[in-house]
Amino acid sequence: MTALAYCGFAAAANNSPTSTAAQQLAAEIQNNPDFVKQLSQAVGQPPAETPPATQVTPPATQATTSAAPASKEAKPDSSDQKAEDDANIPGTPAYEQQLNQDAFRSIQQEAFPLSPNQIKTLHNMLDETQLATATAPFDQPPEPTSSSLFVKLAPGTVPPVIRLSKGFVSSLVFIDSTGAPWPIEAYDLGNPTTFNITWDKKGNTLMVQARSAYTYGNLAVKLVKLNTPVMLTLIPGQKIVDYRVDLRVQGVGPNAKPSIQGAGMPGAANPLLLNILDGVGPEGSVPLKVQGNLGEAWLYEGKMYLRSRLTLLSPAWFAKMASADGTNAYELQVAPTVLMSHQGKPVQLKVEGL
Numbered sequence: 001m002t003a004l005a006y007c008g009f010a011a012a013a014n015n016s017p018t019s020t021a022a023q024q025l026a027a028e029i030q031n032n033p034d035f036v037k038q039l040s041q042a043v044g045q046p047p048a049e050t051p052p053a054t055q056v057t058p059p060a061t062q063a064t065t066s067a068a069p070a071s072k073e074a075k076p077d078s079s080d081q082k083a084e085d086d087a088n089i090p091g092t093p094a095y096e097q098q099l100n101q102d103a104f105r106s107i108q109q110e111a112f113p114l115s116p117n118q119i120k121t122l123h124n125m126l127d128e129t130q131l132a133t134a135t136a137p138f139d140q141p142p143e144p145t146s147s148s149l150f151v152k153l154a155p156g157t158v159p160p161v162i163r164l165s166k167g168f169v170s171s172l173v174f175i176d177s178t179g180a181p182w183p184i185e186a187y188d189l190g191n192p193t194t195f196n197i198t199w200d201k202k203g204n205t206l207m208v209q210a211r212s213a214y215t216y217g218n219l220a221v222k223l224v225k226l227n228t229p230v231m232l233t234l235i236p237g238q239k240i241v242d243y244r245v246d247l248r249v250q251g252v253g254p255n256a257k258p259s260i261q262g263a264g265m266p267g268a269a270n271p272l273l274l275n276i277l278d279g280v281g282p283e284g285s286v287p288l289k290v291q292g293n294l295g296e297a298w299l300y301e302g303k304m305y306l307r308s309r310l311t312l313l314s315p316a317w318f319a320k321m322a323s324a325d326g327t328n329a330y331e332l333q334v335a336p337t338v339l340m341s342h343q344g345k346p347v348q349l350k351v352e353g354l
Contacts, residue, residue, distance in 0.1 A: 142168065146244040148274050148323065151230050153250065159218070159231040162245060163238040164195075164210040171244045172206045174223060174230070176253035179322025183224040183254065191217040195234060204324075210236035225254055246323055248274070257322070273321040276305045276329040291350040294342070299334065299354065306330040306338065313346060314339040 089095055114122070142165045149160045164170055174182045181204040189195055194215045198207040206221070214237040221230040230249060272282055276298070281287060285300035295308030306312065307329050312320075315338070319331040332338075336354060340347050 142239055142241040144243045145240055146278075147242060148246040148248060148278050150271070150274065151247050151249045153228045153230070159233050160245075160247065161233045161235055162208065162219075163240055163242045164208065164234055164236040165238055165241045166210045166213045166236055168241050168243075169207050169209045170242050172208060172221075172232070173244065173246045173324045174204045174221065175246060175248055175322075175324045176251055176256055177248065177321075178252065178257045179248075179324060179326075179328075180253055180255040180257050181324055182226075182249055184221060185224045186222040188220045189217065190219070191215065195219075208234065210234070213237050223249065223253070226251065246277075248321075270319050270321065270331065272300075272305065273319055273329045273331060276307050277321050277323050277327060279307065281305070286353065288351050288353040290338075291352070294340070294347075294349060297351055302334065304332055304334045304351070306332060308340065310340040310342050310347070312338060312340055 151160060162170060162172065174184060176182045183202065183204050184199065184206065187197065187199065187206065189197065194210070194212045194217050196209045196211055197219075199205075206219075208219070216236070217234045219232045219234055221232065223230060226249070230247065232247075275282065279296065281296075281298035282300045282305070285298040285305070288297035288299055288304070290297050290306075290308070294310060295306055297307070298305045303318070307327065309326050309328065311328065312330050312332070315332055315335050317330040317332040321329045334354065336351055338349050338351060340349060
């Protein structure tokens with residue numbers, strides 16, 4: 001379209017009631033880049049500057065130009081690229097090496113999934129758990145003790161109490177008034193599932209062990225030639241445990257020892273002698289020293305109490321008590337020397353501290 005045609009076209013557009021001519025004009029400007037220049041010359045005005053949009057390089061060209069330096073900088077080393085390519089080609093040494101490394105890492109992860117620090121942490125946790133499980137309820141092992149108890153068979157008396165603890169064995173030794181073993185005929189447990197008892201079927205000793213930490217029970221023991229059973233109360237979970245208890249039954253058993261001094265039935269049991277037999281002097285007594293450390297002695301209320309495994313020959317004793325292990329306890333008059341039998345020979349011992 002020429003400039004003169006445009007002038008006529010523009011005049012027609014001004015008189016046109018619609019915008020059809022304006023649309024045709026816009027299309028002509030878009031399709032003919034020289035149209036604006038021709039139009040300016042026709043009207044006598046300098047041509048307008050070319051719109052900046054027509055001078056802009058297409059985006060694809062700019063992208064290509066700007067991307068070129070980046071691609072140059074990111075270009076990998078040829079040797080590294082070749083090694084990477086070889087690792088992806090089956091049959092090449094690099095490919096086989098990569099397979100071996102992948103297999104090794106897989107087996108390592110399956111065989112050793114935990115790190116050394118994690119393994120040490122688990123070991124410490126296991127050790128603490130086992131320690132807490134094995135620790136006694138009082139966070140310390142029970143205190144062991146050995147003692148002697150009187151067993152009274154008369155109605156209305158309180159049965160002796162045996163202190164136990166789970167995991168510890170207590171031995172119950174039955175003896176008569178002379179200290180001789182009194183054999184067991186039978187026994188019965190109030191709760192067989194709570195306690196475990198071992199017996200050789202002929203002796204005078206029972207081995208008792210608590211299976212539960214706090215379940216109580218009782219025990220009935222039938223002695224040979226004794227119609228009345230000996231009743232005992234078993235209490236586990238104690239801080240002090242009876243490792244050994246000598247149960248002295250009032251009476252003469254089938255294995256009673258003959259008395260050297262005195263005659264007739266043995267007298268009533270003396271609680272002082274029972275404590276002397278356990279190595280405990282009466283409260284307020286004065287300890288004495290026996291020559292050769294062959295015994296122990298105490299002075300109490302004008303009498304002397306002697307504990308020894310030897311047999312006293314002189315002076316005569318007022319009362320005597322013996323344990324199952326052969327230890328003797330004597331009540332006698334105060335004397336600076338005592339005559340005792342040691343391995344069948346008389347031995348004179350001095351008593352110091354009177």
